[in-house]
Amino acid sequence: MRIEARSDRPSPNQLAEPSASFHLRWPELWFLMISECPLAPIEAELMRQIRKMSIKRITMKNTTVRFAPWVGSQYSEGWDGLRILLMGESHYAENHHERPTVTPEIVKALALGERHPLATKRLRQHPHFTKIMRAVTSSRRPATRAEKADFWGRVAYYNFIQEFIPTKRRAPPKEAWLRGKAPLCDVLDVLRPDLIVCLSQRNGDLVCSLAGDVPVAVVHHPSSHFKYSTVIPKIAQKRAIAMATKTHGASFSRCEVFDRWSQASAAAFPTPGSNLSEDDAALLEMQRRRAMAELDEALVSI
Template sequence: MKITNVRFAPWVGCQYVDGLDGLRILLVCESHYGAKKHERPTATPEIVKALALGEMHPLATKRLRRHPHFTKIMRAVTNTRRHATRDDKAEFWSRVAYYNFIQEFIRDKRITPRENSWKSGEDAFSDVLDVLVPDLIVCLSLRNGRRIRSLAGNTPVAVVNHPSSRFTYSNVNSVVARGKQNALLHKTAKQSFFRSDLFDRWSKATDSALPAPGAHLSQEHAASLLTQRQRAMKELDGTIAALYRLTHNVVVVGEPRGPFPAQMRG
């Protein structure tokens, strides 16, 4: 099994390999927000289904409202301002991948992520690039743009404002459009794509994840879901840590936290 530091599986649309406008496009934002206890491996596809596609968790008492974050991204990448139908949204998200760079929940959107949170995301992002092999990366974060470019190698990168920070279509759409043109020029021939074990696992996670229910669950169902999330996250973190120790001949000193044990010695 391939070692990966990716804790939150990216959203991988079912037609991602075929791409959008002839390109495999990876959309990269910053982080998830919420309490650490709600971290789970399928957080990203759950949120895309609920807030981008408007799907409802089967046990929820109410549907979550679609979030303008995802509408802005779709309009920027497709370079259109027209109203998008449900079918339009489904088609778009089926053809792209979406990933949050930071591999831990940030408690509140007003909190600036710590430098080590950005740093810890680098290895995971490199794994995402190796698995998804995008033709174009759209980085929706000016403050993370330099880091993304340094990790992207020869893959073209379009860096634009985060949808919540001085985001204007007049500026963003043109940058993404130029990025797509540049990526098409770099893609001189149809490149082969190898479906790795991780790719299949992330695709399956995208397909099987249930939409995030938010607070619209009964107390009983909310407690049960929290237990499931914590169990899944603990299992993945344990696997990541165990594989790391096995391949790096590492002895853990103290109790590991998440996939990045704080104290290790070789």
């Protein structure tokens, strides 16, 4: 059932339906993986074209992506001609709050300032996302609502660690970083970014090792030692390199997983935080647990 925007207050069951529907279909998804083959230098360009036809289908059940990335509606067109993947570290909360659409929910609430239909009030936009936008656009002036919508509609945002960390004062365990490698490879295969902005110095080496020939700007996390005077030039330098190389420019094509992530981003409701009635909060938590359990079961059952 597709839920259209309405002026009247939706029921909690209606709000839960898009997420449940999306994750029930997740194991049925397919995406394209370009198969690897050895290249002779003189045949490289020809073989690059031929490789587009050498594909195999693999099911989404073979990937470990638990939290779908935010994919802006115009990501394929890119921002300033580049498809940019913005990469944070992790989500912080108790694990019973995990749900597959957590990242799009947070971007809508804290970056775009949207309000959950059942929330008693809107969450305040977070400086984390303000700093990221200013750093990437090389503009420190306050952005208008339209400018924010345009920017976030043209980029992707993803957190490397695919499990909730209980507290911000505790560093993610080593095992969580290692478990994040396979999901990131899947994200890179699907999104085919021209530029990665890694918002974590401690994760920079790992991301660079997985990025292949995609330029990576490694900067401090917006919550720690983040200075525009150093971050803006570093990102601008990598943007220039990305513009010159356009790593995946001609080879990018939408696949079913890309479309599904895009649809999930469009359909997700902004996170309400704690601004719900007791009954609505209890029902929302139940729906989140069910959606996460369905996806996790699909990921481990095959």
